[in-house]
Amino acid sequence: MTMSIDEKLGVDKIIVDEENAHIIIDKQYSDDAEKRKLIKICPAGLYKMEEDGGGNLTFDYIGCLECGACRAISLGKVVSGWNHPAGAMGVEYRMG
Numbered sequence: 114m115t116m117s118i119d120e121k122l123g124v125d126k127i128i129v130d131e132e133n134a135h136i137i138i139d140k141q142y143s144d145d146a147e148k149r150k151l152i153k154i155c156p157a158g159l160y161k162m163e164e165d166g167g168g169n170l171t172f173d174y175i176g177c178l179e180c181g182a183c184r185a186i187s188l189g190k191v192v193s194g195w196n197h198p199a200g201a202m203g204v205e206y207r208m209g
């Protein structure tokens with residue numbers, strides 16, 4: 114039986130560190146092109162533009178797959194801090 118990506122991700126387990134966000138974004142960062150890159154690249158869809166037309170980016174680290182893509186393209190820009198979650202926290206892949 115072949116599983117889709119969504120089905121595989123659906124069986125992963127994520128233990129959320131409610132006390133410490135492992136990714137911090139700069140909400141004052143003003144370059145919309147950089148924000149759009151994050152919206153496109155995040156496989157978990159955690160970066161979103163607010164629908165009020167104000168160009169504000171929203172981000173929630175809960176559900177992060179720890180792929181590092183946002184770090185690779187935006188650390189020092191929109192992404193102001195990126196660390197792995199503390200030990201035993203974060204994503205646990207179950208289907209490779």
Ligand code: SF4
Binds near residue numbers: 158159176182184
């Ligand atoms: S590390 Fe990957 S999954 Fe997590 S927020 Fe960044 S791009 Fe999204």
